[in-house]
Amino acid sequence: MxxxxxxxxxxxxxxxxxxxxxxxxxxxxxxxxxxxxxxxxxxxxxxxxxxxxxxxxxxxxxxxxxxxxxxxxxxxxxxxxxxxxxxxxxxxxxxxxxxxxxxxxxxxxxxxxxxxxxxxxxxxxxxxxxxxxxxxxxxxxxxxxxxxxxxxxxxxxxxxxxxxxxxxxxxxxxxxxxxxxAPDRAGFVVNKLLLPYLCQAIEMYESGHAAAEDIDRAMVLGTGHPMGPLTLADLIGLDVCLMVAESLYAEYGERFYLPPSLLRRMVAAGRLGRKTGRGFYEY
Ligand SMILES: NC(=O)c1ccc[n+]([C@@H]2O[C@H](COP(=O)([O-])OP(=O)(O)OC[C@H]3O[C@@H](n4cnc5c(N)ncnc54)[C@H](O)[C@@H]3O)[C@@H](O)[C@H]2O)c1
The missing domain is CATH 3.40.50.720 (NAD(P)-binding Rossmann-like Domain)
Known part of the structure; x- marks a missing residue:
């Protein structure tokens, strides 16, 4: 029914x-x-x-x-x-x-x-x-x-x-x-794989490894993704990304789920991505 x-x-x-x-x-x-x-x-x-x-x-x-x-x-x-x-x-x-x-x-x-x-x-x-x-x-x-x-x-x-x-x-x-x-484990299937990738991209940007636009263009052109990780994080909402990373870290305890400090600072500053008009990019 x-x-x-x-x-x-x-x-x-x-x-x-x-x-x-x-x-x-x-x-x-x-x-x-x-x-x-x-x-x-x-x-x-x-x-x-x-x-x-x-x-x-x-x-x-x-x-x-x-x-x-x-x-x-x-x-x-x-x-x-x-x-x-x-x-x-x-x-x-x-x-x-x-x-x-x-x-x-x-x-x-x-x-x-x-x-x-x-x-x-x-x-x-x-x-x-x-x-x-x-x-x-x-x-x-x-x-x-x-x-x-x-x-x-x-x-x-x-x-x-x-x-x-x-x-x-x-x-x-x-x-x-x-x-x-999907199993009843934090992050299910997609976010368990996606969050370490997004966190790594934010760390690369924070450490000056590459510019935001270059990280995103590289992943679009190099892997065929429809958008790069920082654009995607802005679309998801940085507050949502932070809370998901925290849940994953709490469940699995792996370092690669630990939210980068820049992500915490941006959320504290109210820069949540597309929905607030500003995240890694301006909208
Ligand atoms: N953003 C994403 O890409 C995404 C993807 C999949 C799942 N989710 C999950 O979906 C859920 C919502 O995420 P979102 O991105 O839509 O968040 P959001 O902040 O855009 O929307 C949440 C909405 O809930 C409303 N709200 C708060 N308390 C309420 C209440 N007591 N009664 C009725 N409405 C209330 C808020 O006013 C807000 O409009 C979260 O659990 C998130 O993890 C988000």
Whole structure:
């Protein structure tokens, strides 16, 4: 049985993409943010992204309007109550996620499924705070969500296999994503490999080994990556990179997961990359 309605809690960089792909797949979506200002910004992100898709001919004006009409915007988390699946995409901090999940646990029907889009927090640490850990799993989308095909699906030792099957089928058949099953270890598959690379690039830049543009151009031209590591870190968000590196270091204790000091300083300075207009580059 597939999901008939979806809630998204936290509609920032990732949540706005998740809202868009779900509504474009034809489902009603409740999009929940923390304040009216954040909600307006979220709505603006979804509309801007859909207008870009319109310009590229990926959908027509009627589809755009029908998609937007399927989204209900709210600052009241209680309005996600009727959703069959809720995807949480609030900032990467365990206490924030536990607070949101605790609320959802009290609010949702017993059959509802709760997914976290965490990049690195072990899913079991979120699930065990709930009265129904068998209904909790990780659904890790990639940025930008409407473009990137991958979803990593992470079940815990307590996730009901029927729930994993249901979410796998939903991700593939309804959202049109490619699913990779990943272990419930910090960083899953992609970030476990990606973060040492990003941290090394930041260290190379910090130590004067090479200029930012040269590091990025070298990796684009030399490996065929669509963008270099510093551009990618700016796109992901430097705060997200820092929190993911810290989770990886906490789990594996390997030096190459240790966040470079420049990354810490840039986050402390509010230079978070594209979303704040400045990171390694200006936007
Ligand atoms: N940025 C990426 O490339 C990326 C990729 C995959 C996964 N993730 C993960 O997705 C999650 C969100 O990351 P992001 O980059 O979208 O962060 P973000 O900072 O862009 O968005 C988080 C949003 O959550 C909102 N929020 C905070 N507390 C809330 C609450 N209690 N209720 C409702 N909304 C709340 C904030 O206002 C903000 O808009 C994190 O766990 C991150 O690790 C990020």
């Amino acid at each position: 597939s999901f008939g309605s979806v809630g998204v809690v936290g509609v920032g960089t990732m949540g706005s993409g998740i809202v868009e792909v779900t509504a474009r797949a034809g489902l009603p979506v409740v999009a929940c943010e923390v304040s009216p200002e954040a909600l307006e910004a979220a709505r603006g992100r979804v509309e801007a992204s859909m207008n870009r898709a319109l310009k590229r001919g990926k959908l027509d004006e009627a589809e755009l309007q029908a998609t937007l009409a399927r989204v209900a915007w709210t600052v009241d988390i209680d309005e996600v109550a009727g959703s069959d699946l809720v995807v949480e995409a609030v900032p990467e901090a365990l206490e924030t996620k536990l607070e949101v999940f605790g609320h959802l646990d009290r609010l949702l029907d017993r059959s509802a499924v709760m997914a976290t889009n965490t990049s690195s927090i072990p899913i079991i640490n979120v699930a065990m705070g709930m009265s129904r850990p068998e209904q909790v799993l990780g659904m890790h989308f990639f940025n930008p969500v409407p473009v990137m095909k991958l979803v990593e699906l992470i079940s815990t030792q307590r996730t009901d296999p029927a729930v994993t099957d249901q979410v796998t089928r939903f991700s593939a058949d309804v959202l049109g994503k490619q699913v990779v099953t």
